[in-house]
Amino acid sequence: MKLLYKLLKQNVSVLQLAVFMAVNLLGGVIVLLGVKACSDFNAITDRGGDILSSSSIVINKALPASATINSILGKNPTFSDDEIAELESLPSVASVGGFVAARFEVGAVLSIASARLSTDIFLEAIPDEFVIGNYVPVDAIYNKWAAGIFGDTVPVIIPRNYLNLYNFGYAASNGLPQVSDDMIGYLPLRLILETKTGDIVYDAVICGLTDKFNTILVPWEFLNEANAAYAPGATDKYSRLILTTNATEFDESTFSLLDEKGYVVEGDAAPLRLQNVMYVLIYIIIGVGGLFSVLAFILFVISILLLIEKNREKIANLYSIGYSVGKISSVYRCMALLANVIVWLLAAVMATVLYPLIADVLQMFSSSFRHESNVIFWFFSICLALVFVVIHSFIIFVNIKKFCK
Amino acid sequence: MIDSITLDNLNLKAFDGTPFDGVPSEVFCSKVVFRKGMSYLIEASSGRGKSSFCSFLCGLRNDYTGTIMFGDIKACDAARVDFVNLRKSSIALMFQDCRLFPELTAVENVMLKSQLTGFVGEEEVRAMLARLGLSAHIDKPCATLSLGQQQRVAFVRALAQPCDFILLDEPISHLDDLNATIVAQMLRERQQKDGIGVIVTSVGYRLPYEYDKVLKM
Numbered sequence: 001m002k003l004l005y006k007l008l009k010q011n012v013s014v015l016q017l018a019v020f021m022a023v024n025l026l027g028g029v030i031v032l033l034g035v036k037a038c039s040d041f042n043a044i045t046d047r048g049g050d051i052l053s054s055s056s057i058v059i060n061k062a063l064p065a066s067a068t069i070n071s072i073l074g075k076n077p078t079f080s081d082d083e084i085a086e087l088e089s090l091p092s093v094a095s096v097g098g099f100v101a102a103r104f105e106v107g108a109v110l111s112i113a114s115a116r117l118s119t120d121i122f123l124e125a126i127p128d129e130f131v132i133g134n135y136v137p138v139d140a141i142y143n144k145w146a147a148g149i150f151g152d153t154v155p156v157i158i159p160r161n162y163l164n165l166y167n168f169g170y171a172a173s174n175g176l177p178q179v180s181d182d183m184i185g186y187l188p189l190r191l192i193l194e195t196k197t198g199d200i201v202y203d204a205v206i207c208g209l210t211d212k213f214n215t216i217l218v219p220w221e222f223l224n225e226a227n228a229a230y231a232p233g234a235t236d237k238y239s240r241l242i243l244t245t246n247a248t249e250f251d252e253s254t255f256s257l258l259d260e261k262g263y264v265v266e267g268d269a270a271p272l273r274l275q276n277v278m279y280v281l282i283y284i285i286i287g288v289g290g291l292f293s294v295l296a297f298i299l300f301v302i303s304i305l306l307l308i309e310k311n312r313e314k315i316a317n318l319y320s321i322g323y324s325v326g327k328i329s330s331v332y333r334c335m336a337l338l339a340n341v342i343v344w345l346l347a348a349v350m351a352t353v354l355y356p357l358i359a360d361v362l363q364m365f366s367s368s369f370r371h372e373s374n375v376i377f378w379f380f381s382i383c384l385a386l387v388f389v390v391i392h393s394f395i396i397f398v399n400i401k402k403f404c405k
Numbered sequence: 406m407i408d409s410i411t412l413d414n415l416n417l418k419a420f421d422g423t424p425f426d427g428v429p430s431e432v433f434c435s436k437v438v439f440r441k442g443m444s445y446l447i448e449a450s451s452g453r454g455k456s457s458f459c460s461f462l463c464g465l466r467n468d469y470t471g472t473i474m475f476g477d478i479k480a481c482d483a484a485r486v487d488f489v490n491l492r493k494s495s496i497a498l499m500f501q502d503c504r505l506f507p508e509l510t511a512v513e514n515v516m517l518k519s520q521l522t523g524f525v526g527e528e529e530v531r532a533m534l535a536r537l538g539l540s541a542h543i544d545k546p547c548a549t550l551s552l553g554q555q556q557r558v559a560f561v562r563a564l565a566q567p568c569d570f571i572l573l574d575e576p577i578s579h580l581d582d583l584n585a586t587i588v589a590q591m592l593r594e595r596q597q598k599d600g601i602g603v604i605v606t607s608v609g610y611r612l613p614y615e616y617d618k619v620l621k622m
């Protein structure tokens with residue numbers, strides 16, 4: 001092998017090889033950063049979903065000047081069945097769900113270290129299928145929610161703002177420990193349902209934080225059963241609705257339509273619009289990186305074909321003295337393997353180092369953006385290196401075979 | 406293992422069904438059997454297809470008509486990989502034009518072949534080269550060697566593999582009598598040791614060897 005390598009490495013152009021590696025490295029790093037950014041954004045909008053995961057908005061009717069008086073008179077601006085049906089018929093709307101509120105008073109007691117925080121709260125619920133994909137879950141409890149198995153412990157989702165308010169306001173000023181996203185699921189929480197027949201106490205657990213809803217969510221089944229049991233008689237009218245739509249179809253015309261009908265999108269819709277722009281940008285970046293990689297790929301193929309062409313006489317002679325095509329091509333295949341492994345390993349390392357800088361920029365698009373595990377860099381690097389090596393090896397083998405006659 | 410090579414009505418496609426120039430041949434357009442353990446000399450003037458004949462036997466060319474049989478196996482039924490194995494361990498060929506690699510030294514050229522099968526070690530290769538008067542040139546690139554020196558390296562390379570038959574295509578065309586005699590001695594020793602078949606081609610200047618049969622091509 002050593003002699004074979006000595007013989008066939010003649011005419012190797014170090015410059016061509018260096019250019020291939022540099023261009024491929026550049027392309028590889030860009031592709032990896034783009035893929036990782038996509039992956040991290042998807043983790044916000046759809047845990048484990050694909051890039052085109054569905055997104056959602058929450059709407060309510062614009063409150064008129066007489067809203068307060070109407071409210072006292074029991075006339076809240078709610079959505080009628082016809083209006084809900086009309087929304088469901090919109091081409092960009094995939095599904096519509098209503099928010100149900102607790103029809104009784106609720107208190108909560110949360111223990112953090114030695115402190116015991118108690119307050120009146122409100123509870124709401126939406127159909128469980130809308131919960132998925134719209135909050136940052138604590139995995140184990142999340143599974144319980146998804147399966148509808150909560151037993152005596154009630155899973156609760158709170159707005160991330162509440163945690164921020166505690167961490168950066170209350171905890172800081174009262175000398176209490178701050179609580180991370182991961183730890184919040186371990187804090188003992190009690191819900192006290194204040195009913196006409198007395199207080200009912202439930203153990204609860206905060207199983208997720210949301211940027212989407214400004215409310216405290218409990219499972220649909222739990223709240224409906226509680227309403228039926230402790231505040232029977234009243235019928236549910238939805239004053240807020242959640243609409244799911246495909247992110248790629250969530251265009252300006254959808255928002256215009258909602259404006260026309262006098263519906264208000266809860267929170268700021270700009271991040272969603274911005275997110276669409278961000279996705280397009282990431283796709284363009286991945287495309288540019290991919291283009292570099294493809295160019296590098298072609299460059300390497302051309303270089304190696306030229307090298308084989310220059311060594312065609314040696315290849316034919318080696319074949320004539322008993323060397324097989326596989327053995328002869330192994331020298332060039334090893335070169336391809338080595339070059340690709342070095343490039344993609346370096347690409348993974350560089351992407352790992354550079355990504356935190358990119359993540360800071362991406363956080364401007366969504367406050368929930370989190371830089372998650374770097375495993376994806378290594379996974380994609382290994383996959384792409386394998387693809388490159390296999391295709392390069394095939395091309396090398398076929399071309400060497402041509403000269404073995 | 407190949408016990409015999411049989412040629413049945415073999416001819417170059419280019420000769421179009423008749424021997425070259427219409428002159429009768431004991432190799433082309435006839436039936437010949439080469440047996441392992443025996444030695445053959447094929448004599449012919451230039452351009453009568455000696456090198457082509459060697460290439461046919463090694464599977465390096467197939468522009469022929471008729472049949473070549475290795476034992477009971479037809480050459481036309483053999484796959485590419487079969488011929489690779491044939492050249493590696495059944496038929497050793499010394500090319501008329503040597504086909505050495507100019508950038509490799511004499512010993513490296515031989516070892517490149519030997520490493521395929523591990524048939525002989527470097528020390529033995531060096532000893533064989535030295536026996537042919539190449540002591541001073543063993544570690545020199547072949548590009549710097551004369552034609553005669555290259556021919557001796559090519560001969561040692563042909564010996565540096567296991568085989569049933571050895572084909573030497575005009576092996577001493579650039580050698581003096583002394584070196585031709587040493588080549589013959591080394592060939593004889595190998596034949597006696599392993600019982601290989603020997604096929605030598607010549608344009609008139611014969612390798613001094615005890616041939617069992619001389620064929621006119």
